[in-house]
Amino acid sequence: MSMLERSTIRKGASKMEVSKTTIGRFIKSNQLKPHTSAVKPTLTETNKIARMKWCLAHIQPTLAECKLLYHSMHNIVHIDKEWFYMTKTSDRYYLLPDEDEPYRSCKSKRSITKVMFMAAVSRPLIGSDGEITFDGKIGLFPFTEEVPAKRSSKNRPKGTIETKPIQSINKEVMKACLLNQIIPIIKAKWPANASKKIFIQQDNVKPHLRDADQQFESLASTDGFEFHLISQPPNSPNTNVLDLGYFRAIQSLQDDKIATNVDDLLRNVFTSFEELSPQTLNRVFTTLQSCFTAILEVHGKKDYKIPHLNKDRLHRTWGLPLQLHVEEGLVRECLEYLKLPENNAGDTYDIGPLNHALGH
Numbered sequence: 001m002s003m004l005e006r007s008t009i010r011k012g013a014s015k016m017e018v019s020k021t022t023i024g025r026f027i028k029s030n031q032l033k034p035h036t037s038a039v040k041p042t043l044t045e046t047n048k049i050a051r052m053k054w055c056l057a058h059i060q061p062t063l064a065e066c067k068l069l070y071h072s073m074h075n076i077v078h079i080d081k082e083w084f085y086m087t088k089t090s091d092r093y094y095l096l097p098d099e100d101e102p103y104r105s106c107k108s109k110r111s112i113t114k115v116m117f118m119a120a121v122s123r124p125l126i127g128s129d130g131e132i133t134f135d136g137k138i139g140l141f142p143f144t145e146e147v148p149a150k151r152s153s154k155n156r157p158k159g160t161i162e163t164k165p166i167q168s169i170n171k172e173v174m175k176a177c178l179l180n181q182i183i184p185i186i187k188a189k190w191p192a193n194a195s196k197k198i199f200i201q202q203d204n205v206k207p208h209l210r211d212a213d214q215q216f217e218s219l220a221s222t223d224g225f226e227f228h229l230i231s232q233p234p235n236s237p238n239t240n241v242l243d244l245g246y247f248r249a250i251q252s253l254q255d256d257k258i259a260t261n262v263d264d265l266l267r268n269v270f271t272s273f274e275e276l277s278p279q280t281l282n283r284v285f286t287t288l289q290s291c292f293t294a295i296l297e298v299h300g301k302k303d304y305k306i307p308h309l310n311k312d313r314l315h316r317t318w319g320l321p322l323q324l325h326v327e328e329g330l331v332r333e334c335l336e337y338l339k340l341p342e343n344n345a346g347d348t349y350d351i352g353p354l355n356h357a358l359g360h
Helices: 009-016 020-028 046-057 171-189 214-220 239-254 262-275 279-295 312-318 328-339 352-357
Strands: 067-069 076-085 114-122 132-134 138-143 144-146 161-165 197-202 226-231 325-327
Touching: 009 020, 009 171, 009 325, 046 279, 046 325, 067 328, 076 239, 076 312, 114 171, 114 262, 132 226, 138 171, 138 197, 138 262, 161 262, 171 214, 214 226, 239 262, 239 279, 279 325, 279 328, 325 328, 328 352
Parallel strands: 076 197, 197 226
Antiparallel strands: 067 325, 076 114, 114 138, 144 161
16 A cells, blocks of 8 residues: 555545544554655755765764764854744634634735744853853844835825835845844854854855855954854755754744734744743754764765654753764764765865874
């Protein structure tokens, strides 16, 4: 029986020639399990090699007891963009038997008001006693503009200043956001005793600046700071803490708040960003390291499950580890795999120190 023939309980029951309640019992007893399959971007062989090198570049070149450690990532700022919507096209509520069903409407599902935000986060600094010395939440920056209303309406007269989302984000807009908003806030919030050599990690979409943009780095690297742009591998959202889980956490809180205009939406997103605890952000960084290991195990492919580390239990007992271990055997096997002639491709992420430390 093909996957399409068991995409619903009704189809599965018909094909197996049993009742729908029997299928329901199978699901309840874990003999069958529901699964939602999402289409993922196709990875080329070059993409897979780049993903492996990226993960290896985050491993410290120091071997101890046949294990290696990931870098703590305290000098990396992750940035990324995300759309936040006024409301969802469909939502679920639990109603009383005599309660009226809510009615929501709009002219078109495509016309739901949305605003794109740029987020910037870094790993929080948490003391041994649990004290937060740096929350890691650099900031959230909406792509909006203030424009006068062109026509009068029942809600406001012509000329009233309104907040409107910027729909087209180009390289100039991105550069202005980095230089005029993100960089100044990083400098203002950055811990005094932390390294001021900071790497800003971005994805590979066209509006982003290219790596080693000399003009950007010279303009940003002032006041004792040294900034460098780095790009994560293509088609690899799970290598960025924002796409890996932090954006979903913000959206989950934002969905509980009512918005009737762009200003309400902005306020709700900002409030949700502030409500999330630094511990939540720190846990996503730990999950990121576990994803690196999973990517290495499958040689850069995407057919892996995000590992479950029982982070809540670790936090209550031994404390959440700052750096996860990687088995020496796995790292050596990956380095040997990358030496094969057919794998001499991919971006040139620096794995030289790791090669040298393990005698490759």
